[in-house]
Each structure stands twice: as structure tokens, then as C-alpha cells.
Amino acid sequence: MSKFIIGVDLGGTNIKTAIVTEDKQVVARESRPTDAAAGPVAIMDLIAVAVHDLTRQQDINMEDVLAVGIGAPGPMNWQTGIVYSPPNLPGWSNVPLADEMSKRLNTPCYIDNDANVACFGEYWMGAGQGAESIIVFTLGTGVGGGIVLFNQLVRGIDGTAAELGHVKVQRDGRLCGCGARGCLEAYASVTGMVHTARDGWDNSHTTLKDLCEGDPEKITGKIIYKAAAAGDAYAAQVFQDTATWLGLGAASMVNALNPERIVLCGGMINAGELLFATVRKTVRENAFKVPADRCKILPAGLGEDSGVLGCAGCAFARYQEENS
């Protein structure tokens, strides 16, 4: 009989939980609010309750659960299982999350950062399934990244690898939130796209001005996409410019790592071809032919669930490695 792995995606807003079998069947999933203000002990208790509730509903004994994987916001040490001080979990400081949860659940618990688990989810069960090398870009307020090579996450010697939003695409370019200039994130994130739309605002004829009541501070990614889809040339150009920057970052990774697939995640992928056609074209024009022809550029296959399912996948991989 198959054993189970549990994924827990701990975000600032929701705690998502999923039960997955060894052969990748999703048995159950649920989501409940985080109550971030309650602090680490209350949240860890809440995670334990969520896990116990979900297993009980499915008549699953915790003895049949091989491992629990918890995805959390960084910075953290995935090996020691300690979460340092994530900005969107107030009151957390050097919390030994893996150990505390192992005690509460009496099961091996592993932690990984949220960008890595999302990448591993897509590799394990999503758009990267069947490939041994994938690169994930998560497009949101920032640009997150994940890299799987040789069928394993590239975490780096300190666990800080795959910061793909901070590869350089422009010397002395736009200031990035990280303090450096010319990072991919400064252009290809939703924030970067809004920045680009504001930059050209004064000299453009665009329905964005009506949609935002003349106030460039009201521009959002969704409004840009909506206007572009409705035929606004300026909005379409802003979107395409953003996708071109992303394509340059993707081309760098295609030339550097020759991966089988690149998977794009995050709300921006709802723009579909408006995004993908430009990214693919930019990669073709900027990477060598053999790796560019090889690399499929795909939307995430698991939608909002790549994180929670990736938590289970990461935990399963680590459990297997420790017990092989």
C-alpha cells in the first residue's frame, strides 16, 4: 500500500495543506487563513491542527505519512530547518520550524523556501514533469526563480541560489529593490512593468489614462493587461517590452544551462500568448540555436498549487535521500 507525503505551504495570508501519495496522486488539499499576527508558536500549532484535520478526514494514520514538507518565506536554512526573519511573518526570528513541527507531528519534517518548492512542484508534477532540468521564473511583485538540474534543486552552497530576478540585464540600469542596478526584476516583474508604463505615461495616448482616472499611481499589472488585450497600443507595447526583458533573462539561462524546459509562474502568465510569444521570440533571437530549439517555454501546470505540491515533492525527495 502506498504511503503518503504531506505538503504545507506557509504564506503570510494562507496555510495550504495537501496530501500526496508516493506515486504523485493528490488525495486531499485545503487552505485556511494564517493569522500571521499570532506569532510562530500559534502558527505552528495551527499547521499541526491543519495536518491532523486533513489526515483524519481521509482516514489516514500519521504512521503512514513518510514526511511533511513545509514551504516558507525566506531567508532560512533549509538544512538546519531554521527560519530567520521573513518580512511577512511578524515575530518570527530564528524559529527551528522543522524541529518544532517534527515534534508536533511525530514525523520527519523538512523546510524549503517558497520559490524552490514551487519550482520543484512544477518539476515533480507540473509543466516540468519528465524533464531532468527545468528553470522556473515566478512573475509577481518581484521575479523569483528555481532551478532543477540532474533531477535535483540547485540550492547553492548557502541555499541562496536561483535568485533569477537578480541576474543583470542592463549595466547601470534601473534601480532594483535589492539595491543594485539593472536586475531582471527591475524590468520583468509586475512592479517593473508598472514602472515602465509610468515612464512613458506623459507622452502617450492610451486608454490607461481613463482607466486610471488620469493618475499614473493607479496603474496595476491587471489594468495594463486588460488595456493591452482590448487593443491599447501603448499598453501592448509596455507588456511586450516587459516580456522582452524576461526573454533576455531566459536566453541567458538557456545559454548558461541548456535546460529542457523553462516554466513561467505567477499571475502574469494569464496574459497567455501576449507574454509567451514575445518571450519565445526573444530567446530564439538571443540564445544559440540548439539549446533554444530544445527548450520548451511553458506556463505553470499546477497553477496556485505548485507550492504546496512542491512542498510534498521536496520532502519526499529529501526523505528518500536520507533513507536510501
Next chain:
Amino acid sequence: MSKFIIGVDLGGTNIKTAIVTEDKQVVARESRPTDAAAGPVAIMDLIAVAVHDLTRQQDINMEDVLAVGIGAPGPMNWQTGIVYSPPNLPGWSNVPLADEMSKRLNTPCYIDNDANVACFGEYWMGAGQGAESIIVFTLGTGVGGGIVLFNQLVRGIDGTAAELGHVKVQRDGRLCGCGARGCLEAYASVTGMVHTARDGWDNSHTTLKDLCEGDPEKITGKIIYKAAAAGDAYAAQVFQDTATWLGLGAASMVNALNPERIVLCGGMINAGELLFATVRKTVRENAFKVPADRCKILPAGLGEDSGVLGCAGCAFARYQEENS
């Protein structure tokens, strides 16, 4: 008693051969001219003679040689052992180099491209020794690259990975030999540095004008370095600008892969601190603190021999993998 591995670095000018023990002791090495015009059969015969001569001199029986690794210019298929059509080996077209040499030497032969073997040499016995992740930039006419992660070469799904000269550092930037714009190689190679020196030539006061008899076509990397070292401000600025571009490419790799070391190879590293101080500073300013603090940026430890010793190292690793 220790067995031996033989490395053969096949270049357009010289064939270098080295005998190495399993525990990384270099027993013997030699170099002889390639006679590139003679074509593949004559060159393969020449390699066999070179290997037999060197083993005979050392009283080593070919039965005690575990494997022979041959580094050759790409493009090639490292798995099938076929060399396609390297520009600097005229007459070569789809040559089954590994099979042909295995027949001639009656020993398992493996091929790998010259950038990868140089990287593996530095990882195995050079400035990367003891690390499990290193990134190599080879600075010459172009910018070559090599990546070792998880103690193995990142070759990519088609063997084209680690083209680090073709990560993008500037959108719509300088035209690169690969046909794209804004590649690292267009700025950080010796060719790129000479290009930069010519770009500012007209408006600069510089001793380069005397050294090159007023002809910007006569600028070379060595002349720029010589002038910079002698105190020429323009030449120093050109050199520093080149090193800054390289630092941006290195910072991208530090953020993407969080490697333990970056190793710089090629003639340009003779400039020493003039190069390294700027590369290190640029990485510190453009990468996250934890991975930037971690990553040592070092000159190659094996000088001109990283290739031939890396050939032996690659062959040894592949032999071990096949026989484990």
C-alpha cells in the same frame, strides 16, 4: 598499485598529453605540434603515437591505463564521441573521435569540449579543488565558460551548456560574434576590450597612440595591459571597464548558482589585481551579500595545463561512473 589516466588536449596548434595517477599525481606531460592540415586520420594516428611514446618513456603498460580523455574544439557530441566540424581543424566532419581512439589505443576513450575540460581541470586539481561547485570564465578572443555543480560538469541536455560568454549584460548592446546583441563576450573578451579601446580612441589622450603608431587597428590586449600597468589612465579605464562587464556576468552567476568559487582563466589574468580587484568589487556591488561573501574569485591554478589535466579528470570521472 595506482592505475593511470591519460589526458590529451587536441588544439589547432598543439597536441598536449599528460599521464596522471588516480590520486592526481602528474607523472609526465609533453606537447607536440598538431599539423592541423593533415586531416583527422593523420591527427588521430599522431595522438596514438604521442600516447604510446609518453607511456613507453615512463615504462607504463597500456593495460594499467584506465581511460584516455580527449579535449577537442566543439561542436561535438560528448556522449557519442563524435566531433562535428571544428573551425580550427580543417577537414574534420563528423569524426567518431572517441571510437577511433579507443580502437587505436585499445583503452576506453572519452571526448569533451575544450571549455568543459579546462573547467573540470580547475575543479579537479586547480583553483577549484575541494569545492563542489565552481564556475570558470576563460578570457581570450571570446569568453568561454564551464560550470561544475554537485561535483559534476553541467553539460546541459544537448551538451551546449556553460556558454557564459553569451549571457546578456546589455539590452540592444554591442553586436556579438554569435549574432545577438549585448552578450558578455562582446565586452569582456580581449576582442571586446580592444573594441572598447577603439571606441574612445579619437577623444582620448593616451600612450596607446604612440604604442600603436597612431593606428587603432594595431591595438591588442597586451598593449592595453602594458600601457595601463605603466600608468596610462585611458588604458587603465578601458581595462577596468572590461573587468566591470565581467564582474556583472559573474554577479549574475553568483545570484543564480551561489557557487563556492569563480575561477578566471586565459591570458588576461596576468593583469592580476588590475583585473581581480574590479571583478570582486563589481560582484560585491551587484550580488546578494551571502553568496557574494561566500564566492572566492580566483585565478586559474593550473595555468596552461587546466585543459590537458582536465581531460584526464573528465575521463576518470566518466570511467568511474560507467564502472560503478
